[in-house]
Amino acid sequence: xxxxxxxxxxxxxxxxxxxxxxxxxxxxxxxxxxxxxxxxxxxxxxxxxxxxxxxxxxxxxxxxxxxxxxxxxxxxxxxxxxxxxxxxxxxxxxxxxxxxxxxxxxxxxxxxxxxxxxxxxxxxxxxxxxxxxxxxxxxxxxxxxxxxxxxxxxxxxxxxxxxxxxxxxxxxxxxxxxxxxxxxxxxxxxxxxxxxxxxxxxxxxxxxxxxxxxxxxxxxxxxxxxxxxxxxxxxxxxxxxxxxxxxxxxxxxxxxxxxxxxxxxxxxxxxxxxxxxxxxxxxxxxxxxxxxxxxxxxxxxxxxxxxxxxxxxxxxxxxxxxxxxxxxxxxxxxxxxxxxxxxxxxxxxxxxxxxxxxxxxxxxxxxxxxxxxxxxxxxxxxxxxxxxxxxxxxxxxxxxxxxxxxxxxxxxxxxxxxxxxxxxxxxxxxxxxxxxxxxxxxxxxxxxx
Ligand SMILES: Cc1cc2nc3c(=O)[nH]c(=O)nc-3n(C[C@H](O)[C@H](O)[C@H](O)COP(=O)(O)OP(=O)(O)OC[C@H]3O[C@@H](n4cnc5c(N)ncnc54)[C@H](O)[C@@H]3O)c2cc1C
Numbered sequence: 001x002x003x004x005x006x007x008x009x010x011x012x013x014x015x016x017x018x019x020x021x022x023x024x025x026x027x028x029x030x031x032x033x034x035x036x037x038x039x040x041x042x043x044x045x046x047x048x049x050x051x052x053x054x055x056x057x058x059x060x061x062x063x064x065x066x067x068x069x070x071x072x073x074x075x076x077x078x079x080x081x082x083x084x085x086x087x088x089x090x091x092x093x094x095x096x097x098x099x100x101x102x103x104x105x106x107x108x109x110x111x112x113x114x115x116x117x118x119x120x121x122x123x124x125x126x127x128x129x130x131x132x133x134x135x136x137x138x139x140x141x142x143x144x145x146x147x148x149x150x151x152x153x154x155x156x157x158x159x160x161x162x163x164x165x166x167x168x169x170x171x172x173x174x175x176x177x178x179x180x181x182x183x184x185x186x187x188x189x190x191x192x193x194x195x196x197x198x199x200x201x202x203x204x205x206x207x208x209x210x211x212x213x214x215x216x217x218x219x220x221x222x223x224x225x226x227x228x229x230x231x232x233x234x235x236x237x238x239x240x241x242x243x244x245x246x247x248x249x250x251x252x253x254x255x256x257x258x259x260x261x262x263x264x265x266x267x268x269x270x271x272x273x274x275x276x277x278x279x280x281x282x283x284x285x286x287x288x289x290x291x292x293x294x295x296x297x298x299x300x301x302x303x304x305x306x307x308x309x310x311x312x313x314x315x316x317x318x319x320x321x322x323x324x325x326x327x328x329x330x331x332x333x334x335x336x337x338x339x340x341x342x343x344x345x346x347x348x349x350x351x352x353x354x355x356x357x358x359x360x361x362x363x364x365x366x367x368x369x370x371x372x373x374x375x376x377x378x379x380x381x382x383x384x385x386x387x388x389x390x391x392x393x394x395x396x397x398x399x400x401x402x403x404x405x406x407x408x409x410x411x412x413x414x415x416x417x418x419x420x421x422x423x424x425x426x427x428x429x430x431x432x433x434x435x436x437x438x439x440x441x442x443x444x445x446x447x448x449x
């Protein structure tokens with residue numbers, strides 16, 4: 001294959017690039033993946049840390065309704081490395097040790113299981129819960145298709161307040177959900193992405209709203225298996241190969257040139273590069289567009305090794321703190337040994353990403369000590385902080401219209417990646433859905449062949 005011209009050249013070796021390459025290879029196409037970094041995995045990878053052990057670049061939460069992601073993992077033979085929980089439940093902790101729980105009966109059909117879960121929340125007064133009726137109607141009216149422009153222009157905060165959801169209800173359920181899903185605060189995020197995610201959870205079947213987590217480090221979940229799958233079908237994956245521009249002639253993209261001057265020609269190029277990387281390439285004018293204005297939102301996360309267990313749950317949402325989520329890696333990954341390994345997440349971390357690691361760890365320690373009484377007694381024996389300034393697409397009002405359709409582009413070229421307009425927030429599921437959409441448009445010949 002090395003000297004053979006590939007049918008399709010896929011740019012980027014993250015979830016989207018590898019899912020697209022696997023789908024095309026499965027369909028009999030000769031695929032070449034070019035990845036600029038020495039490792040695969042893009043924005044979802046893991047690495048060994050001398051102090052803490054195997055560390056994800058940031059904790060990733062999956063859902064059972066991640067259909068494209070599960071299809072990809074099934075194709076490459078690693079779906080069993082994802083643990084899907086039997087119940088739909090989220091525990092919350094707040095300063096002073098107060099607790100709450102979203103507990104949705106799994107025997108009820110959607111959306112009733114979630115409705116009952118919300119009605120059971122202890123920290124939200126009963127009178128506030130009456131607003132769920134209006135919320136349910138508003139969501140039902142947007143059950144399918146594009147989210148109306150009028151809603152897209154609103155922030156999550158404006159949309160929820162307009163539906164009569166009290167600030168207490170927002171703070172105790174909607175805000176943590178929005179920040180977790182959209183990686184932006186409710187004041188910054190457009191309501192569109194929230195609606196897209198909520199309708200999957202509320203109307204996509206009760207089993208779809210179950211959470212899932214990787215039992216292994218993120219890289220072990222998919223990167224090596226995807227590479228092996230592609231290579232076993234005559235494809236090739238080259239890392240440390242940074243695309244610098246597209247080769248175009250006669251109104252058609254014909255290949256890619258790297259920053260080292262290597263030229264790779266192919267019948268078609270699928271780019272899964274995030275917009276902030278793709279726009280730096282030498283591109284034909286036809287591909288330039290409003291998508292170049294899309295901007296990223298940061299996440300900061302830390303993995304901490306503790307001398308004792310501080311939580312028994314798989315994960316807990318922290319209410320009213322700078323830190324948003326804490327995950328029990330010992331339980332999730334079945335780690336042995338004394339003590340406990342936890343991972344801590346601050347999403348939409350615009351304020352934190354410029355701070356020193358010590359300052360961020362101090363803020364996390366303060367929040368964990370306030371919310372988890374056992375943490376205050378624990379000794380942190382090792383900590384690894386990862387800042388991801390370019391974690392996800394920032395889904396501010398106006399962003400949705402700038403996301404190109406997956407599989408669109410120009411003759412010889414397709415856009416893909418989590419940030420393309422899949423009808424989902426820019427998540428792993430969006431990355432995989434974009435990959436299958438681009439691959440299928442190519443296979444069916446309905447794309448920009
Ligand atoms: C800390 C963190 C936490 C997250 N949490 C969640 C979560 O809980 N749930 C969830 O669903 N999603 C989460 N996400 C988002 C998720 O990681 C992304 O949506 C997904 O990984 C994007 O995949 P992708 O393939 O579209 O893009 P990427 O992973 O960015 O892949 C693009 C690839 O292109 C490569 N590349 C860039 N430029 C070039 C070039 N010039 N030439 C060649 N290659 C190039 C990059 O190195 C990269 O490998 C999180 C992200 C982060 C960072």
